[in-house]
Amino acid sequence: MIDILLAGVGGQGTVLAAKLLASAAASKGWKVRTAETIGMAQRGGSVTSHVRMGCQGEAVFAPLLTPGTADLIVAFEPAEAARALPYLAPDGLLVTASSALQPVTAALSAQPYTAIAVLDDVRAALASQAPEAAFLVVEEAPILEKVGASRALNVVLLASALAQGRVPISIEELKEAVSACVKPRFVAMNLEAIDLACVSE
Numbered sequence: 001m002i003d004i005l006l007a008g009v010g011g012q013g014t015v016l017a018a019k020l021l022a023s024a025a026a027s028k029g030w031k032v033r034t035a036e037t038i039g040m041a042q043r044g045g046s047v048t049s050h051v052r053m054g055c056q057g058e059a060v061f062a063p064l065l066t067p068g069t070a071d072l073i074v075a076f077e078p079a080e081a082a083r084a085l086p087y088l089a090p091d092g093l094l095v096t097a098s099s100a101l102q103p104v105t106a107a108l109s110a111q112p113y114t115a116i117a118v119l120d121d122v123r124a125a126l127a128s129q130a131p132e133a134a135f136l137v138v139e140e141a142p143i144l145e146k147v148g149a150s151r152a153l154n155v156v157l158l159a160s161a162l163a164q165g166r167v168p169i170s171i172e173e174l175k176e177a178v179s180a181c182v183k184p185r186f187v188a189m190n191l192e193a194i195d196l197a198c199v200s201e
Contacts, residue, residue, distance in 0.1 A: 007084040013154035018049035023177040028197030043109035078118040152193035159197035
């Protein structure tokens with residue numbers, strides 16, 4: 001069983017990323033279940049997508065992960081990485097974007113929210129709570145600038161995560177899922193973003 005948690009902010013493509021993973025898993029004949037906890041996503045709130053894959057032929061009965069079980073967490077924003085941290089398995093992999101999105105509360109605060117501070121906190125938490133876990137910060141901004149679309153963030157992070165080899169889904173299988181699930185006019189842009197993400201690894 002492979003358990004994956006995707007954590008982001010409304011509009012970042014978290015739900016589509018879960019759909020891509022589920023499509024790639026299903027194409028391999030695996031049983032797969034997904035679920036979203038969306039909340040106030042339309043107002044810039046948190047979105048989490050749970051993806052559970054029976055990679056060895058096992059049935060998947062429940063769609064939601066429990067804390068401490070995620071083999072992989074993909075965070076679309078540093079604060080969401082911190083929020084999702086309790087779900088990471090002791091030897092799991094946490095992949096996060098490097099750029100921060102300023103919530104309204106942070107913009108009004110006397111102390112500004114910075115990605116560097118949050119990422120430092122995440123590193124410290126991992127060092128003390130899950131020293132066997134792996135942590136990857138993806139510098140996504142140059143890739144998104146090259147493809148000319150911030151909406152490609154989800155596939156950039158997925159490609160970066162899959163390139164680490166923790167989940168037995170290949171980059172080619174991710175590309176096939178993109179071709180099957182993404183609107184035709186956005187396929188080429190997403191495939192380019194995947195290639196650029198793999199080159200930058």
